[in-house]
Amino acid sequence: MNTTAPATGSSPPLLRISALRKTFGGLTAVSDLGFSVAAGEIVGLLGPNGSGKTTVMNLISGALSPDAGEIVLAGHPIAGKAPHKVAHAGVARTFQLVRVLGEMNAVENVVAGLAFSRRPLWGAEAASRARELLARVGLARHARTLAGDLTYIDQKRLELARALALSPQLLLLDEWLAGLNPSELLEGIALVRSLKEEGVTIVLVEHVMDAVHSLCDRCVVMNAGAKIAEGTPATVLADPEVVRAYLGDAGA
């Protein structure tokens, strides 16, 4: 089980989000959301479908601009910056619907993450680093395979290798463990945990509760765009308001 749960340590958090707000027309997708993530922590972002989790991921990674609020990464404000600038600031992400470069091989997919990062690698150096990263996620055999021909889990691994190629301080995993079979899920959980051991800070959106329990130091639970609970997985999942958000009023 988790031995550390540094909700608010003495050192400043790696990621600090405050009063974050995003509306789409009349719909408030994220409403005055605030939470912090300490360096080295894994924080789960939970909530029923449509509660605004992916919007938060898009706001952090720069895919969307917030209407109000602050996102601060290691002391630098990143809210509203273009995605490539956020990537250079140290944020890498995977996508809810896996996005690989289908007509390029696995090495090229990873080089895509290496060649334009803060400290870009190119040529032979990039290719050998890409192979290391592929080995890291268990894709060493598929270096020359076209990404479009990989199986679903291997495409997810590849996406993770590409994100790791950016040497991120903060990694955003949007349902990275969704759609895996039970044995793949165990492998996936072990892989994410090994990233934490290397010191990568992770925010993950996840519906697979086994994964949430075994990986997350803390969870932030959202409903209708707002934070309704925060704490260790065991506490938040026992919270009556969280149960109500997931299951509705009637059953209780």
Add this chain to the structure above:
Amino acid sequence: MTSLRTPLLFGAIAVAVLAVVPLVADGYGLSLAINILNYAVLATAWTMFSGPTRYVSLATVAFFGIGAYTVAVLGDALPWPAVLAAAALVGVAVAFVVGLSTLRLAGVYFVIFTFGLTELIRQLVTWYEVNVSNSIGRYVFLDITQEQIYWQLLALGAVLFLATLFLGRSRLGFALRIIGADETVARHCGIDTTRAKVLLFALSAVFMTLAGAIMAPRWTYIDPAIAFNPVTSFQVLIMALLGGVQRLYGPLLGVIPLALLFEYLGANFPNHYSILLGAVFMVIVYLLPNGVVGLAERLRRTASPAAPAGKEVA
């Protein structure tokens, strides 16, 4: 990375062989060769940007026409190299304006916008000529022979070939391929997509502008309808598509047969030229969606069963 030696060697041999064409060809042959070279430069320059990014541009003739008009205006006033340099500068400036205003658009919106923008430029030039210069056409009397036009185009083509070759191995070229595959992924990989697209669009525009400038003395008389003829943009597009845009030599495979076909159609069916052109476009797009090169690679793939299936280009 694959070796540069083979393409460089083939390129050098091709340029050396092509350089003697004016010495052996008659007037008609030379004129045909100039036509083919011009289209080869335009189609390769088009592919340089539109191939990897899959942004289909119909602005080719805007830059071609700008080159031709720069020569018409400045041809008498400046020495020839300075005229070419001026044309390139105007082309780059317009490319940056067009690029920054259009490259945020995607898909069919970009196609239509580039087409509309070309018409806008043509109308602006026409308006200026009618209201300010008080004449719709201009004469280009320059002491430049057909042979010199041919050799200049060949030199431009050689530089373009080298530029494309090195671009394909550069980070910028790779960035554009990622943009073409998935622009969202490109941004989240740290690529400043707008900058990469505008840079390449401008580079490709320089070659189109220079082609127009070099071709201008050939006409002796130009007006906006000739210099900015939108059919040119479509012809270049279909040549590049017929050849296949994923390889450096792809466009060339489309240019030669189609330049000859257009020449034949123009000479024999002048009144039905547009209809026949449209029919040719449809046949090519239906039968060869990935071009001759794509077809060849598909045939090679079906020969080996383990081969992956190509994803359709939207």
